[in-house]
Amino acid sequence: xxxxxxxxxxxxxxxxxxxxxLDATKAQFPAYFCRPxxxxxxxxxxxxxxxxxxxxxxxxRTGRPFTGDHAGILLYxxxxxxxxxxxxxxxxxxxxxxxxxxxxxxxVKCLPPANKPETAEIVRCNAFLRAELQA
Numbered sequence: 338x339x340x341x342x343x344x345x346x347x348x349x350x351x352x353x354x355x356x357x358x359l360d361a362t363k364a365q366f367p368a369y370f371c372r373p374x375x376x377x378x379x380x381x382x383x384x385x386x387x388x389x390x391x392x393x394x395x396x397x398r399t400g401r402p403f404t405g406d407h408a409g410i411l412l413y414x415x416x417x418x419x420x421x422x423x424x425x426x427x428x429x430x431x432x433x434x435x436x437x438x439x440x441x442x443x444x445v446k447c448l449p450p451a452n453k454p455e456t457a458e459i460v461r462c463n464a465f466l467r468a469e470l471q472a
Contacts (some may be wrong), residue, residue, distance in 0.1 A: 378440030
């Protein structure tokens with residue numbers, strides 16, 4: 338594991354717009370995760386899947402990339418079919434699902450308004466993504 342991966346901070350607030358949006362979303366949906374979403378899977382995996390950012394009612398709710406939204410349904414079914422996941426369904430971060438030689442992450446770790454991160458937000462998260470690509 339690289340130093341940047343080891344330093345992933347689930348309490349990161351480096352992007353003021355995203356931090357404020359997460360706070361507002363948490364007030365509206367108190368049961369949601371509403372924090373930066375960590376990658377899921379082995380850092381040394383052969384397959385790395387990169388999404389843009391956590392989805393409002395998916396990863397932002399559950400705390401796991403592509404979990405709890407429509408894109409995740411197809412993704413995890415496909416990963417399971419090809420031997421990259423222990424099951425075809427991902428419903429929660431603690432559901433027991435494991436990835437096999439696969440890792441899922443997002444270019445931007447926090448939910449952006451309208452699912453549109455700004456350039457500066459992407460740049461701030463680039464160090465995390467770069468470390469994952471080099472792992």
